[in-house]
Structures are given as structure tokens and as C-alpha cells.
Amino acid sequence: MKLYDFPPAPNPRRVNIFVAEKGIEIERVMVDFPAGEHRSDAYQLKNPACDVPMLETDEGIYISQIRGVTRYLEEVYPDIPLLGRNPTEKGLVEMWEHMAFINGILAVAEVFRNTGKGFVDRAVVGPHNYSQSSELAERGAARVANFFEDFNQQLASNEYVAGDGYSMADITTLVTCDFAKWIKTEIPKECEHLRRWYEKVSARPAVVDNP
Ligand SMILES: N[C@@H](CCC(=O)N[C@@H](CS)C(=O)NCC(=O)O)C(=O)O
Numbered sequence: 001m002k003l004y005d006f007p008p009a010p011n012p013r014r015v016n017i018f019v020a021e022k023g024i025e026i027e028r029v030m031v032d033f034p035a036g037e038h039r040s041d042a043y044q045l046k047n048p049a050c051d052v053p054m055l056e057t058d059e060g061i062y063i064s065q066i067r068g069v070t071r072y073l074e075e076v077y078p079d080i081p082l083l084g085r086n087p088t089e090k091g092l093v094e095m096w097e098h099m100a101f102i103n104g105i106l107a108v109a110e111v112f113r114n115t116g117k118g119f120v121d122r123a124v125v126g127p128h129n130y131s132q133s134s135e136l137a138e139r140g141a142a143r144v145a146n147f148f149e150d151f152n153q154q155l156a157s158n159e160y161v162a163g164d165g166y167s168m169a170d171i172t173t174l175v176t177c178d179f180a181k182w183i184k185t186e187i188p189k190e191c192e193h194l195r196r197w198y199e200k201v202s203a204r205p206a207v208v209d210n211p
Helices: 010-022 041-046 066-076 087-115 134-156 168-183 192-202
Strands: 002-005 027-030 054-056 062-064
Touching: 002 010, 010 066, 010 168, 054 066, 062 066, 087 134, 087 168, 134 168, 134 192, 168 192
Parallel strands: 002 027
Antiparallel strands: 002 054, 054 062
């Protein structure tokens, strides 16, 4: 099995933390992201989404999209479950992880990619080019503020994002909070529950080892 990786980027970090939490070893293939290797013809043949991370199974099957990658790894390595331990938890983890991705990571990305000089015509990840929009950047900033408030609310009565067990929903939420620093945004002081949770999950060895 091989993981196509670019550790400095937020989405590969989600899988790197997931893998570290499970305590499994996977060979890495470093993708030359700055050189645009993920958009080369050779890479696109393996992954039509032209993004990282991507997993290559021992059978030579390519799986991209973090939902696909983590689902596969959870099935192959069920010890230390991170996608829920029973039907209810599985549903809740899926629900909150999806919300953290859509309302968190993608909201930060909306600001980052619509303002960054390196993303002119690359405002959306993938094989197609899209121009930047200052309106979308502005909307993204409002969405990030709402993400912090909404997840603070959830953590007011839950130890972890999807309930009482640490899961992939925590990983995506944590990576969102750190990715927000790239747009010079931090968890607001008044989001005390989210801050308390952030301090705790940031100290986990799997997170510390994958900064
Ligand atoms: N929806 C994707 C997100 C992956 C993603 O956005 N990865 C970024 C790196 S953080 C990427 O590959 N960007 C390619 C680009 O900027 O062209 C997933 O779930 O895997």
C-alpha cells in the first residue's frame, strides 16, 4: 500500500493524523506539489480529481478523496476505530466530519484560494481552472466565523465533536482550526468550548507528530 502525500498541505495532514492514530505504517510517495505534479497527465490517470492525498492499494487500485481513503483504511485496519464504533456513532461521525469539511475546511479554502496570489485561475481544487472572486473570499470569512460558533456550540455539551469518542470528525475540525491560521484567523476567545477541546486534541501524539 502507498500513500501519495504532501505533508505541509491541510488535507494530506488529515490522513496522516488518521494513520498515526491507528498506529499503522504506510509507505509514502511524495508528490511534487509545488511543481504541479498532481496535475500532470500521469497523476491524473491515477486520480481524476488531481488532488492529494491518494492511496494505492496492494492490488494497484487508486483511491482518492479522504472519505474514500479513510473508509478503506478503517475496513482494512478496524482496530482503533476512528469512523465510529456502532451504527449510531458511525452516522454521527459521518455527519460531523462532513460538516467540518464543508463548513470548515472548504470555508477557509474559499478565503485562501480566492485571495492567494498563487491561486489566480486556481480558486477551486481539481482539474478545471476557475478564476478568483473577492465576493467568495468575503463570504468565506463569514462562513469561517460561523463554523467556529457552531462547533463551539456542539462542544459545549460533547467531549468530542461527534460525541464521547475521538474520531475523524475531530481530526477534520482540528485541521480546519489550524488551516484558519493560514488566513490569519484564530478560534475566537469567546468560543471557550472549542478552545478547550482544541488544546486537548492538539496534544495527542498523532497530532504533535504531524504538525
Ligand atoms: N476533497 C478532497 C480534498 C483534497 C484537497 O483539496 N487537497 C488539496 C491539498 S490540501 C489539493 O490537492 N489541492 C490541489 C490543487 O491545489 O490544485 C479530499 O477529500 O481528498
